[in-house]
Amino acid sequence: MMGGLRNSGMRISIALIVISVSIMVLALQRSNQVYAGQSSPEPASAVQLVNSECGACHMVYPPQFLPARSWRAIMAGLNKHFGEIASLDAATARRIEDFLMSNAADTVNGEAEFLRGLGPTDTPLRITDTPLWRAIHPKLLRSGVGTGPGIRSAANCMSCHKGTEEDD
Amino acid sequence: MSLSRAALVSVALVFGCGIAMATSGRLGVLDHYAALARQENPQFQEFSAAQGRAFFLASPGAGEAGIASCTSCHTNDPHNQGRTRAGKLLDPMAVSRTPTRFTDLEKVEKWFSRNCQTVYGRPCTAVEKGNFISYMASQ
Numbered sequence: 001m002m003g004g005l006r007n008s009g010m011r012i013s014i015a016l017i018v019i020s021v022s023i024m025v026l027a028l029q030r031s032n033q034v035y036a037g038q039s040s041p042e043p044a045s046a047v048q049l050v051n052s053e054c055g056a057c058h059m060v061y062p063p064q065f066l067p068a069r070s071w072r073a074i075m076a077g078l079n080k081h082f083g084e085i086a087s088l089d090a091a092t093a094r095r096i097e098d099f100l101m102s103n104a105a106d107t108v109n110g111e112a113e114f115l116r117g118l119g120p121t122d123t124p125l126r127i128t129d130t131p132l133w134r135a136i137h138p139k140l141l142r143s144g145v146g147t148g149p150g151i152r153s154a155a156n157c158m159s160c161h162k163g164t165e166e167d168d
Numbered sequence: 169m170s171l172s173r174a175a176l177v178s179v180a181l182v183f184g185c186g187i188a189m190a191t192s193g194r195l196g197v198l199d200h201y202a203a204l205a206r207q208e209n210p211q212f213q214e215f216s217a218a219q220g221r222a223f224f225l226a227s228p229g230a231g232e233a234g235i236a237s238c239t240s241c242h243t244n245d246p247h248n249q250g251r252t253r254a255g256k257l258l259d260p261m262a263v264s265r266t267p268t269r270f271t272d273l274e275k276v277e278k279w280f281s282r283n284c285q286t287v288y289g290r291p292c293t294a295v296e297k298g299n300f301i302s303y304m305a306s307q
Binding site: 055056057058059083084085086087153155156158159 | 232233234235252253254255256281282283285286
């Protein structure tokens with residue numbers, strides 16, 4: 001009887017130790033993942049990368065609105081991106097650039113009307129510099145736009161286009 | 169040590185580790201910068217939240233128009249949401265408001281490397297980074 005009790009006590013103790021050690025090993029693995037910035041075991045898709053990297057600072061502009069040569073130029077100048085440093089590691093930059101260029105205005109996925117009025121080598125770096133955008137938004141071409149507390153910037157599409165992206 | 173005592177110790181360790189893990193990400197990041205700070209200066213002792221605050225509020229005069237200071241986008245009070253020049257909202261920098269801040273070294277390094285250059289015109293030192301995080305962790 002006593003031997004049985006001691007055996008079951010031992011079994012419980014051993015089980016507790018095994019469980020505790022397992023939890024600690026799992027917890028350590030998890031904390032290492034968080035520390036290395038890899039909390040998600042799935043590699044991010046190109047769209048997720050565009051949303052997280054480009055979308056950290058501005059609305060995620062549709063790649064369909066600029067020709068591929070514009071996206072190439074923009075991605076080549078991330079170290080001075082409209083006055084700010086937006087450099088990315090080479091692997092992330094390449095995946096984002098591939099996505100933008102393969103969905104650009106001059107691809108089968110693009111919006112060909114955004115090429116209207118653009119010469120074959122014109123390389124606008126802003127959607128607001130395309131002839132189509134300027135024809136559609138004459139009021140936003142007035143000086144002073146972008147300095148007030150209202151729409152803040154002509155680049156702030158979601159200020160007027162509710163639903164384009166959450167207006168934040 | 170008896171087996172049952174070993175079991176108790178194991179269970180206690182798990183609870184202890186659980187509490188420690190809640191902050192291990194940020195502590196790991198701070199440890200990383202402390203090790204670098206000791207390399208920069210063997211006399212280094214500890215980070216200063218007060219100096220981190222001064223660093224956050226300063227306008228060193230090296231930045232682009234409209235981004236003269238950290239506060240240009242993050243506001244003077246780290247408990248507030250910030251806003252980028254292009255209109256995107258930024259989560260508050262204060263750890264009490266955004267507990268995930270400064271827990272991912274890769275992300276922390278990415279933003280320091282960009283924003284130190286933008287505002288200060290140079291990379292930040294490990295001491296500056298540690299001071300900054302210490303200030304935000306105290307808020």
